[in-house]
Amino acid sequence: MSEPVTTITSPIRLDYEITAGAGASRFLRELVAGRIVGQRCPVCGKVYVPPRGSCPVDGVATDEEVELAHTGTVTTFCVVNLEFSPLAPEVPYVCAQVLLDGADIALFALVAEVPAAEVRMGMRVEVVFAPPEERTYSITSIKWFRPTDEPDADYDSYKEYL
Amino acid sequence: MRDVAIVGFAQSSSPAERERNEVEMVMPVVQGAVAASGIASDEIGFTCSGSNDYLVGGPFSFVSALDAVGAWPPIRESHVEMDAAWALYEAWVQLQKGAVDSALVYGFGKTSTTDLAKLFTIQLDPYYVAPLWPDAHTMAALQARAYLDATGRNERDLAAVAACSRSAAAENPDAVVDRPVSADDVLAEPFVAPPLHPSECAPITDGAAAIVLAAGDLARSVCERPAWIRGIDHRIDAHGLGVRALDRATSAALAAEAVGVGTGPVDVAELHASYAHEELLLRDALGLREDTTVNPSGGALGANPVMATGLIRIGEAASRVIDGSAQRVVAHAAQGPCLQQNLVCVMEGA
Numbered sequence A: 001m002s003e004p005v006t007t008i009t010s011p012i013r014l015d016y017e018i019t020a021g022a023g024a025s026r027f028l029r030e031l032v033a034g035r036i037v038g039q040r041c042p043v044c045g046k047v048y049v050p051p052r053g054s055c056p057v058d059g060v061a062t063d064e065e066v067e068l069a070h071t072g073t074v075t076t077f078c079v080v081n082l083e084f085s086p087l088a089p090e091v092p093y094v095c096a097q098v099l100l101d102g103a104d105i106a107l108f109a110l111v112a113e114v115p116a117a118e119v120r121m122g123m124r125v126e127v128v129f130a131p132p133e134e135r136t137y138s139i140t141s142i143k144w145f146r147p148t149d150e151p152d153a154d155y156d157s158y159k160e161y162l
Numbered sequence B: 001m002r003d004v005a006i007v008g009f010a011q012s013s014s015p016a017e018r019e020r021n022e023v024e025m026v027m028p029v030v031q032g033a034v035a036a037s038g039i040a041s042d043e044i045g046f047t048c049s050g051s052n053d054y055l056v057g058g059p060f061s062f063v064s065a066l067d068a069v070g071a072w073p074p075i076r077e078s079h080v081e082m083d084a085a086w087a088l089y090e091a092w093v094q095l096q097k098g099a100v101d102s103a104l105v106y107g108f109g110k111t112s113t114t115d116l117a118k119l120f121t122i123q124l125d126p127y128y129v130a131p132l133w134p135d136a137h138t139m140a141a142l143q144a145r146a147y148l149d150a151t152g153r154n155e156r157d158l159a160a161v162a163a164c165s166r167s168a169a170a171e172n173p174d175a176v177v178d179r180p181v182s183a184d185d186v187l188a189e190p191f192v193a194p195p196l197h198p199s200e201c202a203p204i205t206d207g208a209a210a211i212v213l214a215a216g217d218l219a220r221s222v223c224e225r226p227a228w229i230r231g232i233d234h235r236i237d238a239h240g241l242g243v244r245a246l247d248r249a250t251s252a253a254l255a256a257e258a259v260g261v262g263t264g265p266v267d268v269a270e271l272h273a274s275y276a277h278e279e280l281l282l283r284d285a286l287g288l289r290e291d292t293t294v295n296p297s298g299g300a301l302g303a304n305p306v307m308a309t310g311l312i313r314i315g316e317a318a319s320r321v322i323d324g325s326a327q328r329v330v331a332h333a334a335q336g337p338c339l340q341q342n343l344v345c346v347m348e349g350a
Helices: A022-032 B015-019 B022-037 B061-068 B084-097 B116-123 B136-151 B155-170 B183-188 B216-222 B250-258 B276-286 B309-322
Strands: A037-040 A064-067 A071-080 A093-100 A107-111 A124-129 A142-147 B004-013 B046-050 B077-080 B102-110 B206-215 B227-236 B268-270 B328-335 B341-348
Touching (some): B004 B084, B046 B061, B084 B328, B136 B276, B250 B276
Antiparallel strands (some): A093 A107, B004 B227
């Protein structure tokens, strides 16, 4: 009896050129210019950032662009203690959901320039952009958020966004 | 059987879709079809879509596409990893069950994101065929050659189909082909894969389409002349290209017989022919007579937003009934290599 063939290798590779879409393209272009823009739903009034061009609740186009503040509130966060990617910052570091003032959805971002153990829910933070020459059409144009000296936000002000 | 009709249709295929994401592409056609139907969007009883993750290049793309519908409060919804013509079939079955009276169906495809002809390779048998990477054009060319050899037709017959479709498409604002060509122009083109020339292959297209179905009295109340579905059926040939006759479309003929295409005159037929020879095979399989107008929209050779192309055939054919220019029409949709899967739908006016 000859050995059974148990495995074949059949490589598959397809290359894609993905477009961000009209809404997200606006967001990415403005990031390079040091601005953060979202879009407001004409039906429910919620402001989405990054915008996807539509409101998933109402199924309508979100044509109205809204420039957002560079400050916001940490709604929830996670301290990362495991090294799992050479691209990630040195551990420990903090990933957080940051609700920008005026937005209705939190952004996923790093929180830095503060010891990890001091990051907390309700902490007020402000955006730190990458230097202009390092910015690209990518969310990495936001380097991270850092604490402001403001008192913590009241839980009621962000509890709907957890 | 419950009377079910098409009461709303919208489509969009254009180079401008390139810059939009799937949701931005789908939303206007969903709103267009719902507005055309006269049924309020929150009264639609069932929603079903057809799309393919390999076109989007990401998983669960049909879930994010739901953003275009506004699925809150939660809706009854389903999806097929098939052309949306099969989503329409599922919606028709739901309407037959009687729990809902209306349904929204949509499909979308951005084919400009990757090498489409190559992408179709991965639907093949993964052991003996896919590793050889025959692309879609090559497989179609095999079938075209088999058809020409079996019927005695020639390359000029294929070129004539392309010239006819592309000239019709040039008159259709919803098609991406905007220039007519002559059969001589087509024959002068270098081969894509012999015997096929570029104009005999469907163009790369980004686009979407949506249809609203309604049953019985609801259809009559919202639409002056609904396109009543008198028969809809789909059949499948063997997956392996080597185990079926490529010179005919056997499953298309079975589906056509099941819905009674030949039991009356057909004013207009919209056939999902992604290659010129497919139109000829399908005319034979469906038993269409010379007096039937085939693909007045330009068909898939005019615009081919894959996963919506078949649904557009149904919408285009239905539109001829709704506008009163036709009484009995046939729409066809296809999936799989070399017309493997075929859906045929007969629609009539009052």
